Amino acid sequence: MQVGIIGATGFVGSLLGQRLLDRGDHLIILARNVSKAQGMFPTAAVVDWQDDRSAAEALQRCDTVVNLAGRPIADPWNRTVKAEIYHSRIDTTAKLIALLAGLDRKPQVMVSASAIGYYGSSETEQFTETSPKGTGFLADVCQDWEAKADGAESLGIRLVKLRIGIVLDRGGGALGKILPLFQLGLGGILGRGTQWFSWIHRTDLVNLILFCLDRGDVRGVLNATAPQPVTNSQFTELLAQQVKRPALLPVPEFALKLALGEGASVVLEGQKVIPVRPIESGFQFTYPQLEDALAAICR
Ligand SMILES: NC(=O)c1ccc[n+]([C@@H]2O[C@H](COP(=O)([O-])OP(=O)(O)OC[C@H]3O[C@@H](n4cnc5c(N)ncnc54)[C@H](OP(=O)(O)O)[C@@H]3O)[C@@H](O)[C@H]2O)c1
Secondary structure, eight states, rough: OEEEEESSSSSSHHHHHHHHHHHOEEEEEEEHHHHHHHHHHHSSSEEETOOOHHHHHHTTOOOOEEOOOOOOSSSSSOHHHHHHHHHHHHHHHHHHHHHHHHHHSSSEEEEEEGGGGOOOOOOOOOOOOTSSSOOEEEEHHHHHHHHHHHHHHHTTEEEEEEEEEEEEESHHHHHHHHHHHHHTTTOOOBBBSSSEEEEEEHHHHHHHHHHHHHHHTOEEEEEOSSOOOEEEHHHHHHHHHHHHHHOOBBOOOHHHHHHHGGGGGHOOOEEEEOOHHHHHTTOOOOOOOOHHHHHHHHE
């Protein structure tokens, strides 16, 4: 297959690209920084995403498209950062749909990222793919992001929207930031520790994207989270066990709010998300349990 990827240089896209190449697919990368993307994927066709004509020509050659673009959300939020979080997702997806609409030959399938922030936060509720949208900035971003992606369906392209949980692996994402602290014995619960933490191992997320590309009968929303979410306290305890260090330094709520502003909600609040549709579709998780996922990552 000729697979187009937007966001291929990121934490998820870099592993996805490698896995696609390993299985013999061809990559067409639409990137903002062509030389960076070409350096990461020397054998891929890399196209400047800002050049509409080249981007359209490249998309015309794609059998499938994966949309993973989005500015990271972990920086302290201010008005500018929030605008970038929003526009990097919504405008990119809108542009992708506009370009696809103009093609004579369209891809058969588009897998588009969304996030579990769609559901808002709760310590008592459990969310599945049929749960309603929650409240808050990230819920609004996810709703608009998914609404733009829906344009693919209207073009006759099979669309899969993945509400992605916290992606865990070495060298990036949430764990890339906290693993070094835990290894120094400087880990601890965040806030009260009772907030839910719906996670997924990066390998499982990439396997799920491949599953969605390959399985012609899968469409609509799928929760991309492991079947067994944990609380922040449980996560802290399991990670401390894996790195064999104590995690006795709780980070109080006020300190996180001071450091991250409104963005502290991402770590202080959570949601318990169950991947009902991947399980029903027959997707097999390599790491259904956090203990095994962390053991593999910390090995
Ligand atoms: N990692 C997680 O825990 C997690 C959780 C939930 C949802 N997600 C979603 O899954 C997708 C992939 O996640 P990831 O962790 O791989 O993301 P990432 O590493 O932060 O970046 C993904 C890509 O987005 C593009 N990008 C960055 N800033 C941008 C901007 N200002 N405007 C347009 N594009 C920009 C970059 O691609 P180029 O430089 O190549 O153009 C980057 O490689 C994202 O949409 C993310 O929101 C991730």
